[in-house]
Amino acid sequence: MGRPLSYADNVVRWLRERLDREPSLAEPRELALALRVLALWRASVIVDAFVTRHGRKVLQGPFAGMAYVEGATEGALAPRLLGTYEAELHPYLTALAAEGLDHVIDVGAAEGYYAVGMALLAPGAQVHAFDISPKARAACAEMAALNGVGDRVTIGEAVKPEDFEVLAGPRRLVLMDVEGAEEELLRPDLSPALAHTHIIVEAHEVYRPGVAARLTERFAPTHRVIQLAMGGRSLPLPDWLMASNHLDQLLAVWEWRLGPTPWLVMRPKSLNA
Numbered sequence: 663m664g665r666p667l668s669y670a671d672n673v674v675r676w677l678r679e680r681l682d683r684e685p686s687l688a689e690p691r692e693l694a695l696a697l698r699v700l701a702l703w704r705a706s707v708i709v710d711a712f713v714t715r716h717g718r719k720v721l722q723g724p725f726a727g728m729a730y731v732e733g734a735t736e737g738a739l740a741p742r743l744l745g746t747y748e749a750e751l752h753p754y755l756t757a758l759a760a761e762g763l764d765h766v767i768d769v770g771a772a773e774g775y776y777a778v779g780m781a782l783l784a785p786g787a788q789v790h791a792f793d794i795s796p797k798a799r800a801a802c803a804e805m806a807a808l809n810g811v812g813d814r815v816t817i818g819e820a821v822k823p824e825d826f827e828v829l830a831g832p833r834r835l836v837l838m839d840v841e842g843a844e845e846e847l848l849r850p851d852l853s854p855a856l857a858h859t860h861i862i863v864e865a866h867e868v869y870r871p872g873v874a875a876r877l878t879e880r881f882a883p884t885h886r887v888i889q890l891a892m893g894g895r896s897l898p899l900p901d902w903l904m905a906s907n908h909l910d911q912l913l914a915v916w917e918w919r920l921g922p923t924p925w926l927v928m929r930p931k932s933l934n935a
Contacts, residue, residue: 673703701913708740708903708914715902721745722897724756725779729808735798736772738918746897746915747775750890751862754927758835758860759784767829768792769821769847770839774802780837781811789815790829826853832933835860842869848877850884857884861928865889868921877926885928892919 677696680687687696712721718730723745733739741747759780766789768777777791789811791802799817806815821829823846830836836859838844844863850856861881865874878887895915903914 669706670703673699701916702918704910705738705740705913705916705918708910709743711902712740712743712900712914715900716743718743720779721900723747723749724752724759724783725775728779728782729805731773731801731805731808733801734773734775735795735801736770738916740913741895741915741917742775744897744899744914746895747917748925749895749897750893751925751927754862755780755783759787763787763833763835763860765790765829765831765834766837767826767834768837770841771802771817772798772839774805774815776837777802777815778805778809778811780835781806781814782809787814790818791815792818792821794820821847823847823849823852826859827855830855830859832858832930835862838863842866842873845870845873845876848880850880856881858930858932860930861885861926863926863928865924865926868919868923874924874926881926881928884932885930888927888929890925890927891922892917892924 676699680692680696685692687693718732720726720728720730720742721744726745730743734742738747763784764787766777766780766784766787768780768789768791771777771791771793774791777789780787781789793799793802799819802815802817803812806812826836830853836856838847838861840847844865848856848861848863863877865877867874874889878889881887899911899914903911
């Protein structure tokens with residue numbers, strides 16, 4: 663038996679297969695796909711280099727020092743470990759934690775970057791992490807245990823709009839990243855308690871064009887709504903990465919987004935937030 667195929671071997675095999683099939687790799691869409699595949703491979707190399715030098719701990723940002731599981735169950739791992747991931751949200755998360763939260767509801771929790779991170783950042787809060795993926799739920803439980811917050815992170819599966827009537831309320835934050843289902847889940851007509859709840863939701867315009875505007879209109883009567891677009895990354899990179907080539911520096915903070923995914927930060931007017 664030969665040696666098992668590595669990730670790099672599989673990438674090379676994928677590219678070779680693409681060269682011999684139609685549509686040709688020279689077609690713009692196929693070439694763009696090949697570029698993404700190569701970028702994902704290089705991002706995995708950067709993660710390996712990070713772990714060799716720093717271990718599996720978040721380097722900076724509001725969750726600095728958080729121990730990480732072996733991989734991300736959804737999305738890019740390198741920016742999570744570097745602490746640059748979704749940096750636009752950092753000031754809002756730290757402000758909310760400083761104001762005092764008693765519950766955080768993380769819907770689409772994946773391996774627990776926010777669920778465990780907010781448990782560490784807001785030590786007085788109980789965190790409810792939901793994900794429909796069994797793999798994600800297992801990873802989230804593992805990461806909560808690694809960071810000593812397993813007693814404050816409860817893990818569940820699916821959430822219905824009506825569930826927020828129990829989960830939501832003052833001094834509570836709903837974090838939501840559900841790949842386009844946010845429009846069906848955030849229904850103040852079915853859960854009036856959302857009117858008094860802090861909400862940070864990723865609006866997946868790439869799947870649901872116009873969803874950010876529709877959610878803004880829906881919550882404008884009860885919330886002050888700020889829309890955040892992804893910007894450049896200004897947090898410092900470690901010296902070994904700064905000494906690398908510019909492409910690696912860009913790929914290290916690349917978050918794998920296929921299109922616009924603005925965030926809506928919604929603060930309830932009833933709390934004078």
